[in-house]
Amino acid sequence: MSSRDPGPGSRDLVTPVADMGAAVEASRIKRLRWRCRRGTRELDALFSGWLEQHGPSLDESQVAAFDALLDEQDPVLWDWLMGNAEPPRADWRAIVADVRRRAGLAK
Secondary structure (H helix, E strand, C coil), X not given: CCCCCCCCCHHHHCCCHHHHHHHHHHHHHHHHHHHXXXXXXXXXXXXXHHHHHHHHHCCHHHHHHHHHHCCCCHHHHHHHHHCCCCCCCHHHHHHHXXXXXXXXXXX
């Protein structure tokens, strides 16, 4: 063993960059999954189901949009999902429309 070789097993402590990215992404999805827990089971189911279906394929802007959407109050989200009102942002409208389609709520 040379002085430059840290010894057996030490390579296991180094995490490849790709694995770090996957870990960060998994952590983000886990956080969003937690944020999908709302005040009503209906909202929980609608948002959690959408995230389970789309979470792995979301890009950074979609993750940010969904995260911001979840900052809204439950009655506002409910009105949007029931089609009684429309979200002010285009990216939110796309998410809400997709949740509605997935749940069979779209007209």
